[in-house]
Amino acid sequence: MLDVRGLTRRYGGLLAVDNVSFSCAPGEILGYLGPNGSGKSTTIRMLVGLLEPDNGTITLDGSSLEDDPIAFKRRIGYVPEEPQLYTHLSAIEYLLLVGALRELDPNTCRHTGERLLELFGLHDARYGTMATFSKGMRQRVLLAAALLHDPELLILDEPFSGLDVSADLLFRTFLQALAREGRTILFSSHRLDVVEKVCERVVILHRGKVVADGRIADLRSDRTPTLEGVFAEVTQQEDYSAIATDIVNTVRGR
Amino acid sequence: MNPLRSLRPLVRHFLGSLIGRGVLQDDGVEAVRGLLFGVVAGLVSVGFMLPRQFSRIYLELGYLPDPEPFRRAMVTDSMFMLTLPFLVAMVVAALVAPSMFPDEVDYLTLVPLPITRQRIFAAKLAALALFVGALLLSLAAFAAIAFPMFTHQRWAEGTITGRILAHGLAAMSSGVLGFGCVLAIQGLGSMWAPRQWLQRLGVIVPSAVITGAILALPFVLQLPAQRMWVASEPAVLAFFPPAWFVGMERVLLGVANPYWQRMAWTGVLGTSAVIVAGICAYALLYRRFERLVLPPPRDTRTGTTSARPPLPQMGVWPFTRATLWRNRLPLLLFLVFAAIGGGVVTKALLDGFLTSTFRWDEPAPPALLAAAVGFPLVLMLTGLTGLRTSFLLPVQSRANWIFRVTDGPEPRAQHLAAVDRACLRLVVVPVLAIAVPLQFWVIGIDAWRTVLLSALAGLAMAEVMLLDWRRVPFTCTWIPGKRPLVFTLIGALIIYVLVTSLLASLFQLSLFSWPLFLSLSGTLLIVTAIARDRRQRAWLTQPLQFEDEPFRIQVLGLR
Numbered sequence: 001m002l003d004v005r006g007l008t009r010r011y012g013g014l015l016a017v018d019n020v021s022f023s024c025a026p027g028e029i030l031g032y033l034g035p036n037g038s039g040k041s042t043t044i045r046m047l048v049g050l051l052e053p054d055n056g057t058i059t060l061d062g063s064s065l066e067d068d069p070i071a072f073k074r075r076i077g078y079v080p081e082e083p084q085l086y087t088h089l090s091a092i093e094y095l096l097l098v099g100a101l102r103e104l105d106p107n108t109c110r111h112t113g114e115r116l117l118e119l120f121g122l123h124d125a126r127y128g129t130m131a132t133f134s135k136g137m138r139q140r141v142l143l144a145a146a147l148l149h150d151p152e153l154l155i156l157d158e159p160f161s162g163l164d165v166s167a168d169l170l171f172r173t174f175l176q177a178l179a180r181e182g183r184t185i186l187f188s189s190h191r192l193d194v195v196e197k198v199c200e201r202v203v204i205l206h207r208g209k210v211v212a213d214g215r216i217a218d219l220r221s222d223r224t225p226t227l228e229g230v231f232a233e234v235t236q237q238e239d240y241s242a243i244a245t246d247i248v249n250t251v252r253g254r
Numbered sequence: 255m256n257p258l259r260s261l262r263p264l265v266r267h268f269l270g271s272l273i274g275r276g277v278l279q280d281d282g283v284e285a286v287r288g289l290l291f292g293v294v295a296g297l298v299s300v301g302f303m304l305p306r307q308f309s310r311i312y313l314e315l316g317y318l319p320d321p322e323p324f325r326r327a328m329v330t331d332s333m334f335m336l337t338l339p340f341l342v343a344m345v346v347a348a349l350v351a352p353s354m355f356p357d358e359v360d361y362l363t364l365v366p367l368p369i370t371r372q373r374i375f376a377a378k379l380a381a382l383a384l385f386v387g388a389l390l391l392s393l394a395a396f397a398a399i400a401f402p403m404f405t406h407q408r409w410a411e412g413t414i415t416g417r418i419l420a421h422g423l424a425a426m427s428s429g430v431l432g433f434g435c436v437l438a439i440q441g442l443g444s445m446w447a448p449r450q451w452l453q454r455l456g457v458i459v460p461s462a463v464i465t466g467a468i469l470a471l472p473f474v475l476q477l478p479a480q481r482m483w484v485a486s487e488p489a490v491l492a493f494f495p496p497a498w499f500v501g502m503e504r505v506l507l508g509v510a511n512p513y514w515q516r517m518a519w520t521g522v523l524g525t526s527a528v529i530v531a532g533i534c535a536y537a538l539l540y541r542r543f544e545r546l547v548l549p550p551p552r553d554t555r556t557g558t559t560s561a562r563p564p565l566p567q568m569g570v571w572p573f574t575r576a577t578l579w580r581n582r583l584p585l586l587l588f589l590v591f592a593a594i595g596g597g598v599v600t601k602a603l604l605d606g607f608l609t610s611t612f613r614w615d616e617p618a619p620p621a622l623l624a625a626a627v628g629f630p631l632v633l634m635l636t637g638l639t640g641l642r643t644s645f646l647l648p649v650q651s652r653a654n655w656i657f658r659v660t661d662g663p664e665p666r667a668q669h670l671a672a673v674d675r676a677c678l679r680l681v682v683v684p685v686l687a688i689a690v691p692l693q694f695w696v697i698g699i700d701a702w703r704t705v706l707l708s709a710l711a712g713l714a715m716a717e718v719m720l721l722d723w724r725r726v727p728f729t730c731t732w733i734p735g736k737r738p739l740v741f742t743l744i745g746a747l748i749i750y751v752l753v754t755s756l757l758a759s760l761f762q763l764s765l766f767s768w769p770l771f772l773s774l775s776g777t778l779l780i781v782t783a784i785a786r787d788r789r790q791r792a793w794l795t796q797p798l799q800f801e802d803e804p805f806r807i808q809v810l811g812l813r
Contacts, residue, residue, distance in 0.1 A: 048659050070662035084653040088580040089573070096568030101660040106568075129580070131453065145656075 001025050002047075002153055002184050007056035009042055016042045018208040020056070024186055024201075026152075029179050031195040031216075032188040034205030035235050040188050041081055043205070044157050047186070048078045060153055060184075074102065077151035081158045081188075083138035087131040091122055091141045094130065098145040109148060116144040121167070135162030143171070153184045160194060172198050196227040206235040261377050264369070268381035272353045305404040316407030324409035326481040329500060332421070333484065334477040335401045336428045336503070337496040339393040341467045341474065343432035346389055348463035351440045352456050352582075354382060355539050375540050382437075390429040398422030412507040420506035424499040427525050431495055434528030436463055441535025445542070457582050461589050468593035472601035487513045492520060570672035571679075574727045577649050578680075584644035584728065588680075591640025592633070599629035603692075618696045626696040627765075628758035630689040630708040634715055635753050637681035639746075642719050645673070645727035654729035654800055667793045669726050674716065676727065682712035703771050707761050710778035715753075717785035724792070724799040733802045 002024040009017040017039040024030040034040045045051040047058055049069050058065040058072075065072040085094055092113060099109030117126045120140040130138060139162050146154060156175075160168050175198055179185055189195050195202060196216060204212035211234040212219055219230045231237070308331065315324040347354075356364075356378050364374050402410075402417035410417065436459070443455050477484075484491070491497040501517025504510035510518060578584050606622030618626065648654075657669075686709055693701035693708075764771035 048655075050655060050658055070664075073659050073662075078659060080655060082652070084650070084655060086573070086577070086650055086653050088649070089576055093568055093572075093576065097573050098656060098660075100569035101656060101665060103665060129453065 001061055002186065003057075003059045004043075004047070005057045005059075007043060007046060007058065008054050009039075009046060009051065010054055015208055017046070017053075020205070020208070020210055022203045022210060022213055024153075024184050026182045026184050027179050028201060029175060029185040029187055029199045031199035031202035032186055032205070033190075033192070033195060033202055033231060035237070038205040038235070039208040040205055041157060044078075044155055044186075044188055047155055048076060049073050074149070075151060076153045076155060077146035077149065078154075079139070079142045079146045079156045079159045081161075083135055083142055083162070085130060085138060085142060085145075087133070087138075088129055090127050090129055091117055091133075091137075091144075092126040094141060095145055095148060099148055102149050104149055112148055113144065116147060117141075120144055136164060136167060139163055140167065151183070153186070154178065155186045155188075157188045158190065159187070160189065160191060168194070192228050192231055202227070204231060204234050211235065261373060261380070264364075264373065264377035265380045265384070268353075268378050269384060272350050272381060272385050305400050308401065309404040312405040312407050316409060318409075321409035323481075324407065325411065326485045327478075328405065328410070329504075330478050330481045330484045331405070332401070332424075332503060333496050333500045334474065335397050335421070336424055336499045337474050337477065339390070339397060339425045339429040340432040340496050340499075341470065342393055343386075343390065343429035344436055344463055345467050347433040347436035348460035348467075350385070351436060351460045351463075354437055354440055355444065355536070356543065361543065371540070371543060375536065379536060386430075386433050390426050390433070393429050394422045394425040397425040411509045416507060420503045423506060424503040427502060427521060428496055428499040431499075431521070431525045431528055434525065434532050436460075438528050438531035438535060439463075441532060441539065445535060445538050454580070457580065457585055460582060461586050464586060465589040465593040468590060469597045469600070472597040476601070492517065495521070495524060498524060570669045570726055571675045574645070574672060574676050575680075577728045578644065581649050581728075584647050584649065587644040587647065588637075588640040591636045591643065595633045595636030598636075599625070599632050602632075603629060622696060623762060624758065626693050627704050627762045628754050629692070630685050631711060631758055631761075632754050633685045633688075634681055634708070634712045635750065637685060638677060638712075638715050638719055641677060641681055642723075645676075645725070646730070646732050647728060648731050649728040651729065651731055654726075657726050657729050657798065658800055661798045663794050666798055667790070669798065670723070670789070670793055673720060673723060673725075673727060677716040677720070678713075682709070682716065685712065697765065700765050703764055704761050707764060707771070707774055707778070710775060710782065711753075711757060711761075714778045714782045714785070717782050717789070721785055721789060722792075723789070724796055726798060729798075730800050731802045 004023065005021045007017055007020040008015070020039070020043055022030070032040055032043070042051065046053045047065075049065060049072070060072060060075055063072055063075075086097075089097065092110075095113035095117070096106070096109060099106065099113065114123075114126070117123050120143065122137060122140055122144075125133070125137065130141065133141070139159065143159060146156075154175075160171060163171065172194065175185055175187070187195065187199055199216065201215050202212070202219070203210055212230065216227055216230075220226070221230075224230045224233050311327065312324070315327055318324065356374055360374060360378070365371070398418050398421045402414060402421050406414050406417065412420065440455070440459050443459060444452060447455050498517045498521030501510060501514040501519075502521045504514045505518040578588065602625040603622070606619065606625040609619075609621055611619070617623075686705065689708055690701075690705055693704050697704060760770065760774055764774055
């Protein structure tokens, strides 16, 4: 069980994450939503140990990130928002590097890495440097790297950006299968349609605070029958049809 | 629409990319740019001393009753002056090599715009021509005006105007040949190299050219002293391109004998050949643009097998090695430092062999002995400094998150041990591999002592250089210019003198003294052990460094 309590982080005078608390049970896929600048990525960076929180605790099955960051980080897999990887390495070299950094058995790592690349449709491209890879291909390598050590908690920050339709479908099905195996999955995305299909529960962040936390079915109401409607309501989104009309008018010179 | 008007912004864009991209596009560019400016400023200030030096020498030679010494000096100094634009043009061409031809970025950004491919190529060629023209004109103008003016005494051949024109034209041609060689190699190489080699070619060609230019420097600086040898008109000079342009200068002045006429013709043919090769490369690239810049469609179906050989294990050491060999800037920095050491030791060894008679069954002459004993120290010092400097450069620093999320005392020790391994495998062991046969050949069986001392010195140097090192190579940001360049240079000079003179002399003396040998070995072992112990203890407590720390300003506490 991932448990986040009172997480707070400031950047100078800006309160990026303000007393955020939520939990995620094994076998659950938790959607972590929010508009740009709401504090999603900051929370995720704190969860994977890239940033230190000013306040608050992060625990996984009672083990605190603060107390033993190494043990905590061994149990998580992470796919960052931007496909940041060493593009002068080949896909298989990158997986072997990640395996070595996670102290996995080289032979097992190699076998798992090759198999994952094959399943993700990158088998023939595995020896070429990733400099020529598309965003979707890099994203698939990052997913493979995050799964290499069979993590208990998988943290995905916009994992589907750049993926084609078939890969998108494959990953959605795969995440659900992984959750059925008892893995905990934190899924941050702007793609509300995907979140609605994959997750049962969502946490919505706005201006650093949790503004909604619950099962999607419970959050829906007669007035807001879709997740999109719920999201727009709790994050006080503007009237996009008026803005869209303004854009068209500007383009047309009216 | 006026075609020239629409071409102008494109030419300006390409001109900017020639200067701003190339080698200097990678991470850490600011740091290297600062270093380059410092080095160029140093070279320019040294360059201002050359005319004064020439003026003094030629004034004295002008008073001699015999014109021959004056004319011999004129030929060798002219060759020296014509070598400089050749080398500078080669180095600059190597720096801008990745931007010489339209590339994938140009293709992806410009082809979708309403611009024809002819226009893209015409603009790129025009930008390159403007860049080369400006570079060569500035190089030739300095050489053409300064050299004839400061050497124009009574035994000079030709009028001052004639000499300025002849030297200027020869310097321009020398620069064209230097630039054209790199252009042709890069262009034709890109054309015929397999696709998977294209990226590596962009790393290898500039690195090899710049390393070669630095290695050549000690010999070029030696040129003015070789007056008698050049005056003997040796056949081997036909393989030294700047000599061709001395021939060209003498033909233009009307004072060339058949030897220099042959040289001039070789120069004309060589320069024409590289110009033709460059144009051919452009024409071929124009025809095969898409094939070269766009990756072939990938077969992403699963289940196919590959015939590629098995990969080695991956970890921080293989990551370090792969990053060094596959990225221009780190490799270039490492090779530049190594080449400086290589140039110095090669010159010292050649001087040792040339200035004395060496027989393997007799004691080595002092100059040769000093060169043989000192050369591993120089190579290790420059190689380790180069390696450390290149490790400081960030490569795709935003990808370092994988090292951040996996940091901990145990993996940290392995990561940092991989840096030791890099120092050993890339510098200490290769240098010793060259030192062993050479020292045994020059010194005899007693060379085991200097070899052992060199190995210990290499280990000690590596340990001392890595004393406060807490980084996985290439993963930490770098704040350049934390210390003034002058302090860095003075510090480097002191260390260089200490290591190469004092330590080398002690090693030499240890050949004749057991107590000195034992005490030197013991001292080096103790230094290595203390430094290593201190480092290993720090690994357990201090986390890896991913952000460079700014220079701490010392507070004087004045009120």
